[in-house]
Amino acid sequence: MEGRETAVLRCSNCGLEVEHTMRYAGRLLVSSMCDNCGFTWHHEESDLRTAYVHDLESRIWTKPGRWLRRLRRHPVETALELPAALARQPFKIAREIITVIRG
Numbered sequence: 098m099e100g101r102e103t104a105v106l107r108c109s110n111c112g113l114e115v116e117h118t119m120r121y122a123g124r125l126l127v128s129s130m131c132d133n134c135g136f137t138w139h140h141e142e143s144d145l146r147t148a149y150v151h152d153l154e155s156r157i158w159t160k161p162g163r164w165l166r167r168l169r170r171h172p173v174e175t176a177l178e179l180p181a182a183l184a185r186q187p188f189k190i191a192r193e194i195i196t197v198i199r200g
């Protein structure tokens with residue numbers, strides 16, 4: 098999924114410690130924008146697509162194990178959430194790929 102989060106970081110452009118908006122594709126940081134001056138750091142494009150593919154592979158291989166652990170801890174809630182979570186995967190991955198392509 099394309100995720101957006103904020104965090105207080107020191108900007109390398111304006112030097113202030115302010116909120117930055119960070120965009121993620123899955124677990125991969127795609128960009129970070131200073132909310133004060135707008136300076137935006139982008140993950141290097143040549144590495145971004147390769148890093149995303151490796152991260153996606155890792156998530157796909159570990160997904161069944163993570164769901165099994167959730168099923169053991171919270172069987173009823175997990176069983177109810179599983180069908181919707183599976184149905185969202187293609188859309189979630191498509192949004193991540195769009196984010197990676199846009200950079």
Ligand SMILES: [Zn+2]
Pocket residue numbers: 108109110111112113131132133134135136
């Ligand atoms: Zn700044």
